Amino acid sequence: xxxxxxxxxxxxxxxxxxxxxxxxxxxxxxxxxxxxxxxxxxxxxxxxxxxxxxxxxxxxxxxxxxxxxxxxxxxxxxxxxxxxxxxxxxxxxxxxxxxxxxxxxxxxxxxxxxxxxxxxxxxxxxxxxxxxxxxxxxxxxxx
Amino acid sequence: xxxxxxxxxxxxxxxxxxxxxxxxxxxxxxxxxxxxxxxxxxxxxxxxxxxxxxxxxxxxxxxxxxxxxxxxxxxxxxxxxxxxxxxxxxxxxxxxxxxxxxxxxxxxxxxxxxxxxxxxxxxxxxxxxxxxxxxxxxxxxxx
Numbered sequence: 001x002x003x004x005x006x007x008x009x010x011x012x013x014x015x016x017x018x019x020x021x022x023x024x025x026x027x028x029x030x031x032x033x034x035x036x037x038x039x040x041x042x043x044x045x046x047x048x049x050x051x052x053x054x055x056x057x058x059x060x061x062x063x064x065x066x067x068x069x070x071x072x073x074x075x076x077x078x079x080x081x082x083x084x085x086x087x088x089x090x091x092x093x094x095x096x097x098x099x100x101x102x103x104x105x106x107x108x109x110x111x112x113x114x115x116x117x118x119x120x121x122x123x124x125x126x127x128x129x130x131x132x133x134x135x136x137x138x139x140x141x142x143x
Numbered sequence: 144x145x146x147x148x149x150x151x152x153x154x155x156x157x158x159x160x161x162x163x164x165x166x167x168x169x170x171x172x173x174x175x176x177x178x179x180x181x182x183x184x185x186x187x188x189x190x191x192x193x194x195x196x197x198x199x200x201x202x203x204x205x206x207x208x209x210x211x212x213x214x215x216x217x218x219x220x221x222x223x224x225x226x227x228x229x230x231x232x233x234x235x236x237x238x239x240x241x242x243x244x245x246x247x248x249x250x251x252x253x254x255x256x257x258x259x260x261x262x263x264x265x266x267x268x269x270x271x272x273x274x275x276x277x278x279x280x281x282x283x284x285x286x
Contacts, residue, residue, distance in 0.1 A: 001171075006164050007225040011232035013160045015240065017153055018233070025144050054240060061248045068248070072241045079237045082150040083230035089154035090161070090229075094222045097158065097197060098215045105204045105211070 014086075015075075019053030022075035026067070041067060157229075158218075162196030165218035169210070184210060 023045055030038035048059045053075075061068035166188055173181035191202045196218075204211035 001168050001221075003221075003224050006221060007228055007232060010157060010160055010164070010225060011229060011236050014153060014157060014229065014233045015236050017156045018237065021149050021153070028144075054244075057240075057244050058247070061244060062251070065248055065252075069245070072244060076237050076241055078144075078146075078149060079234050081146050082153060083233050085150050086154060086157065086229055086233075087226035089150060090157045090226050091222050093154050093158050094161065094219050097200075098219055101197075101200050101204060101215060102212070104201070105208055108205070109208070 015079075016051060016053035018075045018078045019056065019071070020050045022071045022078055023050060023056075025074055025078075026071055037067070040064075158222075159194060159196035161218045161221050162199065162214070163193045165214045165221055166193060166199075168217050168221075169214055180210070183207075 023041065027038050027041050027045075030041065044060065044063065045056075048056050050056050057068060057072065060071065166184065170181050170184050170188075173184065187203065187206065188199075191199050193199050200211060200215065203214065
């Protein structure tokens with residue numbers, strides 16, 4: 001696990017995502033002040049892939065420099081405003097999501113159990129073929 | 144500009160990205176200890192979209208719970224290890240990228256200049272019609 005590389009790649013993903021959000025913000029602003037340019041930027045952004053923020057900005061600066069400069073300013077502003085909250089939001093988000101997913105899975109596993117107990121009550125033979133027993137080790141023994 | 148919503152959406156994007164990195168990490172580990180399961184997880188991850196980390200994890204937990212739990216643990220570990228560095232990496236990354244893009248654009252704009260200076264050397268009249276002069280305000284006056 002190359003933590004340094006993962007951290008770099010994650011930062012790059014966030015930068016591209018903030019570029020996308022900056023483009024959305026500028027399109028929203030322009031749609032009120034200058035609808036034709038808003039439309040142009042929207043069409044440009046469907047043509048050029050915003051997923052790679054760097055390549056997208058290079059193309060945009062070549063086509064409409066002033067619009068490109070404006071998006072650079074907006075994405076820097078976005079980064080300054082939200083970055084300090086990111087670590088806590090991500091860590092809390094993952095903890096909550098993990099807890100929910102684990103609980104859901106636990107509920108699913110315990111919902112199978114009553115069936116298997118019922119099955120044992122009615123047919124006490126063939127214990128190993130019980131659906132409950134068959135499915136539980138399957139999930140537990142996985143690597 | 145709804146900063147709160149943008150911050151939430153960015154955190155969600157980071158969580159999905161860390162889920163993807165956790166899946167990659169577990170595939171790499173399994174390819175050494177348990178190649179068949181590594182292959183299965185790889186194929187599962189091309190079938191199910193990792194882009195939505197939450198939906199992906201729900202499907203995985205239903206199919207192979209133990210593998211799902213392992214990925215939950217890895218993504219939580221990744222978040223704890225890299226999150227504290229993210230704000231600085233993203234902010235510095237955007238500042239550097241913005242500076243580079245602005246410099247590149249400035250270079251492109253000034254690369255037109257030398258031609259125009261050459262033109263001025265040979266023909267010193269029509270100063271205002273020089274391509275350098277003509278193109279500079281054009282890019283600056285854009286909306």
